[in-house]
Amino acid sequence: MFKLTLGKLGVGAIALGTMIPTTAAFAEETTPIPAVKYDQNTVASExxxxxxxxxxxxxxxxLVKVYSKEELEAFNAQFPANPTTAFQNIGTVSPLALNTTSFGKAQFxxxxxxxxxxxxKKPQSVWVNSPGRTDGLGVAVYYEGKExxxxxxxxxxxxxxxxxxxxLTKDYTYYSLQLRNLSLYGGTITLSEGMVFHQ
Incomplete structure (x- = not known):
């Protein structure tokens, strides 16, 4: 009886071992962890x-969505590098059939x-031009005074x-927009100009 039970356990262990998938069985490669470089011992370099x-x-x-660098590059490719000069000759309608509203220098x-x-009305994007390095810029969306x-x-x-x-501008028709300094390091954000693309 003991030998019969031991034999069944041995066969069961071998069968179980072949059923457990391993990374070698599926030719999976391990994902390397990217190396972090610290050029200087300052927050700015991070x-x-x-x-x-x-x-x-x-x-x-x-957090409900993240636009990656690639998504931002594809989105920005639809617009001229400097919309304020590109649109001044054609009025306030952009080539994407959106209205534009410009705003001047902002410092906050x-x-x-x-x-x-x-x-x-149904704002689609906010274009900003920064004369220097800008960190932590935010845009808050408000409907009837509520964020x-x-x-x-x-x-x-x-x-x-x-x-x-x-x-965030799908549910209602009209929204107000607020620029914010969301930098973890404080300071002042300076923008030389900007533009809102909206319907």
């Missing part, structure tokens, strides 16, 4: 090494309403950047 992305947070401050350490809190969510640019950028905001 920010500079971040890959640019845009995080989308809902009204409960829950906390937040600033775009066009003094004016409402925009519906926000967008945070992850990483530092210089020059023009078009931030897609249509993800």
């Amino acid at each position: 920010v500079q090494n971040q890959e640019l992305s845009v995080e989308v947070y809902d009204e409960h401050d829950k 350490s906390n937040s600033l309403w775009i066009k003094g809190g004016a409402t925009f 519906k969510g926000k967008y945070r640019v992850n990483g530092a950028f210089e020059g023009g950047l078009n931030i897609p905001i249509a993800y």
Whole structure:
């Protein structure tokens, strides 16, 4: 009886061993962990090494979407590098059949309403031009004075950047937009100009 039970256990162990998948059985490769480089022992160098992305947070401050660097590049390729000069000769309608509203120089350490809190019909994106390195720029979306969510640019950028905001502007028609400094390091954000693309 003991030998019969021991034999069954041995056969069962061999059968179980062949049924458990291993990485070798499926020719899977391990994913290497990217090396982190620290050029300088400062916070700025860490920010500079971040890959640019845009995080989308809902009204409960829950992360609901992330636009990757590749998605941002594809989105920005639809627009001229400097929309303010590209659109001044054709009025306020962009080639994408969207209206545009420009705003001038903006400097803020906390937040600033775009066009003094004016409402925009179904805003699709906010283009900004930064004369220097900008870190932690955010765009908050408001409906009737209540925040519906926000967008945070992850990483530092210089020059023009078009931030897609249509993800949070589907439910209602008119929204107000607020620029925010969401940098973990504080300071002041300076933008030389900007533009809202809307219906």
